[in-house]
Amino acid sequence: MELWFFYASAAAVFAALTTIFAKVGLREVDSHLATAIRTLVILCFAWLMVFIVGSQGDITRVDTRTWVFLILSGLATGGSWLCFFRALQLGSVSRVVPIDKSSTILTMLLAFIFLGEPMGWITAAGMVLMAVGTWLMLERKMGFSLKDYFTRRRLSQNRQKAIPPAETRNGWLIYAVFAAVFASLTAILGRIGIADIEANLGTAIRTMAVVPMSWLMVSLTKGYKKIGEITRRNWAFLFLSGAAAGASWLFFYRALQLGDASRVVPIDKLSVVFVMVFARLFLGERFSPRSLAGFALLTVGTLAPILLQS
Numbered sequence: 001m002e003l004w005f006f007y008a009s010a011a012a013v014f015a016a017l018t019t020i021f022a023k024v025g026l027r028e029v030d031s032h033l034a035t036a037i038r039t040l041v042i043l044c045f046a047w048l049m050v051f052i053v054g055s056q057g058d059i060t061r062v063d064t065r066t067w068v069f070l071i072l073s074g075l076a077t078g079g080s081w082l083c084f085f086r087a088l089q090l091g092s093v094s095r096v097v098p099i100d101k102s103s104t105i106l107t108m109l110l111a112f113i114f115l116g117e118p119m120g121w122i123t124a125a126g127m128v129l130m131a132v133g134t135w136l137m138l139e140r141k142m143g144f145s146l147k148d149y150f151t152r153r154r155l156s157q158n159r160q161k162a163i164p165p166a167e168t169r170n171g172w173l174i175y176a177v178f179a180a181v182f183a184s185l186t187a188i189l190g191r192i193g194i195a196d197i198e199a200n201l202g203t204a205i206r207t208m209a210v211v212p213m214s215w216l217m218v219s220l221t222k223g224y225k226k227i228g229e230i231t232r233r234n235w236a237f238l239f240l241s242g243a244a245a246g247a248s249w250l251f252f253y254r255a256l257q258l259g260d261a262s263r264v265v266p267i268d269k270l271s272v273v274f275v276m277v278f279a280r281l282f283l284g285e286r287f288s289p290r291s292l293a294g295f296a297l298l299t300v301g302t303l304a305p306i307l308l309q310s
Helices: 003-025 031-053 056-061 064-090 093-101 103-114 121-137 146-158 172-193 199-221 223-229 232-258 261-269 271-282 289-308
Strands: none
Touching: 003 031, 003 064, 003 093, 003 232, 003 261, 003 271, 031 064, 031 199, 031 223, 031 232, 056 199, 064 093, 064 172, 064 199, 093 121, 093 172, 093 271, 103 121, 103 172, 103 261, 121 261, 121 289, 172 199, 172 232, 172 261, 199 223, 199 232, 232 261, 261 289, 271 289
């Protein structure tokens, strides 16, 4: 098996830990504030790795094109995180993560269109299995529609929140979908941006773009007023989540540097496997036979194209 596969697998494990730690750390914490705190941890972690490998001197040789794509990738990451952790705060891990990981399919399509990466019938079949698996992992009776979302929100405001707004019922889906779209853009823009730069340095530069974006959202929502309400336990889990995310990024972008985006991203997104296991063990979430069937199809759809084309 090629080296990129091991880096992508390590990224998947740490991405799963990121989600579980964040789910615990987000309890009773504003999602924008939690995201901003995590980005600071990741920024420190990323630059620490840059100095460990000694690539800090290469920053003066980074050209304008690379800067642009890395910054755009960072902004897309920020958008994905803000949406993902809001969705995670509103919905269960086992419902939010499959939608977020569906970005794999969009990423593979974008890689084919914009990066010219090959897509044979095996890859296409894998994408179909991933799509069906994702659909099966969602609850059958979500009762969601945009009309329902805005109607319930208006009624809840008029009746002083007598009716729970759709945002607290299944509004997580809107945020999860946007998180998936931004995650796809992150991978494609990042693949272009790190082509001629050391992976750790590229990750650190990207993180620099995420930090101001996340803290801008905190400022706009006045989430900074809630910093004093964060407990020691939440601080600890937010720190662990940030550290795990930093490790996941470093492994992911190293894998992306060595392999095609259409092959690396599916392995990284297979973190849903670890997420479900961790969610069952540590959060007590249960899964229906339907969800388990979707889980199996998603796994097969992800691994089959990699193994059959190796």
